[in-house]
Amino acid sequence: MMRFAIIWTILGKELLETLRDRRTLMRLVLLPVILYPIFAIGVSKLLGDESAARAARPSVVAVWGRLPASFERVLGEAERVEVHPWAGAPEEVRQKLTEGSLAPPPFPDPVDEEEAIEKGKASQITAGWSEPDNEVLLAARAALGRREVDAVLVAWSDFAPAIEQDRQGQVSIYYDSVRPDSTTARGRLDRAITRARKVIRTEREVNHKVPEGFSTPIEALFRNAAPEQRRVGQLLGSMMPMMLLLMSLLGAFLPAIDLTAGEKERGTMQTLLCAPVRPLEIIWGKFLAVWCIAVLTALANVISLAFTVRRLLPDVESVAPSVFLLTFGLLVPVTFLFSALFLALAVFARDFKDGQNALMPATVPLTLLAGVASLPILELDPWTSLVPVLNIALLIKALFLGEVKTALIFWTLVSSAIYAALALLLAARVFAREQILLGGQEGARAVLGLERRGGGVPSATFSMTALGIILVVFYYGSLSVAKLGVAKQLAVTQLGMFLLPTLVLVLGFGFSARETLALRLPPWRGALGALLVGLSGGVVAAGFLVRFLPPPPELAKELGKMVLLDGAPLPLVLLLTAVMPAVCEELLFRGLLFSGLRRLGPVIAIVGSSLVFGLAHGSLYRLLPTLFLGLSMGYARYRTGSIGAGMLIHVLNNGLAASLLYFAPEVAASTEQVPWSMAFAGLAVYAAGIALLRSAGDPEPRPTLTTT
Amino acid sequence: MSAPVDASVSASVEALAEGAPAAVLEATGLVKRFGKVTAVNGIDITVRAGEVVGLLGPNGAGKTTTLRVLAGILPPTEGRVRVGGVDVAERPLEAKQRIGFLSGDTQLYQRLSPREVLRYFGRLYSMEADRLERRIEVLVRDLEMTEFAARPCGTLSTGQRQRANIARAFLHEPELLILDEPTNALDVLSGRFIVESIRRERAAGRAILLSTHVMSEAEYLCDRIVLVHEGRVIDQGTLAELLEHTGEKNLTDAFLHLVERCQVSAASAAPAVPQSKAAEGAGEGR
DSSP states (O other): OHHHHHHHHHHHHHHHHHTTTHHHHIIIIIIIHHHHHHHHHHHHHHHHHHHHHHHHEEEEEEEEEEEHHHHHHHHHSSSTEEEETTTTTOHHHHHHHTOOOOOOOOOHHHHHHHHHHTTTTHHHHHHHHHOOHHHHHHHHHHHHEEEEEEOEEEEEEEEHHHHHSOOOOEEEEOOTTSSSHHHHHHHHHHHHHHHHHHHHHHHHHTTTTTTTTSOOOOOOOOOOOOHHHHHHHHHHHHHHHHHHHHHHHHHHHHHHHIIIIIIHTTTTTHHHHTTSHHHHHHHHHHHHHHHHHHHHHHHHHHHHHHHHIIITTTTTOOHHHHHHHHHHHHHHHHHHHHHHHHHHHTTTTTSHHHHHHHHHHHHHHHHHHHTTTTSOOOOOOOOOSSSOOOOOHHHHHHHTOOOHHHHHHHHHHHHHHHHHHHHHHHHHHHHSGGGGGOOOHHHHHHHOOOOOOOOOOOHHHHHHHHHHHHHHHHHHHHTTTTOOOOHHHHIIIIIIIIHHHHHHHHHTTTTTHHHHTOSSSOOOOHHHHHHHHHHHHHHHHIIIITTTOOHHHHHHHHHHHHHTTOOOOHHHHHHHHIHHHHHHIIIIIIIHHHHHHHHHHHHHHHHHHHHHHHTOOOOHHHHHHHHHHHHHHHHHHHHHHHHHHHHHHHHOOOOOOHHHHHGGGGGHHHHHHOOHHHHHHHHHHHHHHHHHHTSSSOOOOOOOOOOO | OOOOSOOHHHHHHHHHHHHHEEEEEEEEEEEEETTEEEEEEEEEEEEEEEEEEEEETTTTTHHHHHHHHHSSSSSSSEEEEEETTTEETTTHHHHTTTEEETTTTTTOTTSSSHHHHHHHHHTTTTOOOHHHHHHHHHHOOOOOOOTTSSOOGSOHHHHHHHHHHHHHHHTTSSSSSEEEEEETTTTTHHHHHHHHHHHHHHTOOOOOEEESSOHHHHHHOSEEEEEETTEEEEEEHHHHHHHHHHHOHHHHHHHHHHHHHHHHHHHSTHHHHHHHHHHHHHHHHH
């Protein structure tokens, strides 16, 4: 029998103690207060910039075939449409189109289209019909794929004669719905064709002496009245559930460890156990405390989100106050689940670091479930409403987008309650083993097979998972910023996709930033070695590696252009291409990733981190030089135990390359090789640098394991 | 090793049993194993009201494990522990009500003040609010804690923290005090303060079982001394009796004499050696 007075006493004490911890307050109040406004401002700025940039850019439209004069005139007058006759058309297609030996593809039946619209399945019109593969389609697809053009307008050989002879003519417009530029071009072409239709019709009416408007009894104008901010709302709707869930998860993560493993580590657990209290009462008090803090975290996040949406994005529609209230209500069972699961795992841990690793097997799948909810293809349906965590995330998303079905809310709530209860049952089962409070390692291994123990740095699994997440963010993120200027793109990538996630993951999960990111100064020999390696690394890479796999001149040229940031001043170029990558990339690759892999041995850490570093640069031709640079920087971190050495190498290498391109831009396109004499001179300096690094001090030890 | 308790020891135990005050702590045949490691191997201990019993032994002898089993923090593998007639295994909460436990490495909550810690434990011991507050005032005064009673424990010195810890162990006025190296890591002044507090509690009629490495402390405090080695009792009795058994002049020499004698007999019975090493690791680590 449990005594509620005792549980209440324990709960009160745990809450008091946790709330007195400044770190808790940081996570509870400061993080949400900062997080959501920054996110909202970033998103709206990004979207605004992007659409403004797109609107200002003219669309490149290839016209394949002959156009009648009237149509050509209208197209020529259309705003922001550049007509490029035969652009991107293969010679064969051009010849066949001119000859008239290619027939237009069959057009979809217009009757079906109407029916489909009536049945509310408008989207099936295009989905259900697709043009059979033919020469023109393939050629247009290739031209769009090469990004030479934004759209291809094919005037079939009969088009011009048909218009001139008062018949109906056919054109096909090929565009790429995935590319925003291409859909913009499609819209512009659509408007131009509507105008041309009108012009030609009026001409025909005049020629045949038919009253004006004879063939167009109704004129209707459709205008999209939805404000731009709606899209911000949509983005918020798809991102918010994930952020809210992740923050709630963090809200339970650290207290669960702190109140169990942390208490064992601090030696206060024994004090508690000599009091006349049942282990189950202790666990219940602690569970309720963890849950309370998780719920408080969720509340703080929802409140911050609500304020952000109201204050910063006043135009976001359809987010009523009740939505925020409901959102918070939905987070309550999820936090229950998190708290029960985390506590059940954390009680086995002997100390804080051990606890972090013990909770990882639960954290990773839960994070993934919350994360995939932001994918647009996933919606709340009878199946997804039964998947734990995902169902809540999808329901919150649906709430923000204003598309909720009551039955699904019911199923979501019922299944979430069942999962929460199951987690609590598991927890109760685990708690019932009395020994665990004293740190019974044997029990943990027997029940859950957890064997890894940690230090103040993350495990290899954690680092690899974190890197996976960061690379996915990087991939999608770089798609969404592809239209920004190169300078902004670089800044967003480095700060937003490398630095921010790294810091959030390291600090958010309570790892030691100093240890994980190796934040200490290198010894002077190490710094000197890094200086030499940084000065000579580029020459060695160019003189030996690039020689065997020279990049094609176009790529080199483009890279050169990218590095120069469209003629930005040198200090800015150096800041964006040398200083920022040196800081952000080093913290991720030689910091978080290296530290995790370090447990598996120095060779794996150095080679593994360099390999990922090289692959992340996304080009076969850059792989060898970046891999080489990565190996040098990894070695520097290993030998000096400091991130500073790698940063020095990185900033020198990038800075020298950028300066060279700045003062002698023709170098980029030249196919001349670095002379052998220079290559060997570079190698000598490089070897001296490595020798200095080698003698810099004792190599960084493997992260310490907790002792029994 | 095969006959750890010789005839004279048993005789002295029997002598004590006649007409002495009631036994508060009675432990018989205690065995504690961690997996294959035997940390405590058949220990019997009795402590009476108003008596201080010292548990002495080299590192890894199984003292800490024994005290934790006696305090009900660890369940024994075999054997029985009764505190004031209550079986610790059968009725743990009632038994723990009667025990005050303190060890050198027992910690207090860093972000709570001594007063808050005492209030918290008072509630866990189901003390009535009035009695609790009065008791806290008495302890704060007696243990000279006024100056730091409202400061977070994390900011206190080792000596101050140990005084707060003593207050926590004495708080519910238990019949039995189990003190595991209570003066460990304290300076002479703080150590002496703790020792005097223990003497006061003995005067108040409590039964006290303590372990220590400080021989002078044991000589000064203990009415009886139990010597353990490799999880067994190798000798026990008053200071005078131990000196007589060994023919030595002080406790330190008597202690060394007994331990050496034990090691000689262990060397002749070879298989006992690896077991002792294992017991050392288990005993101190828990």
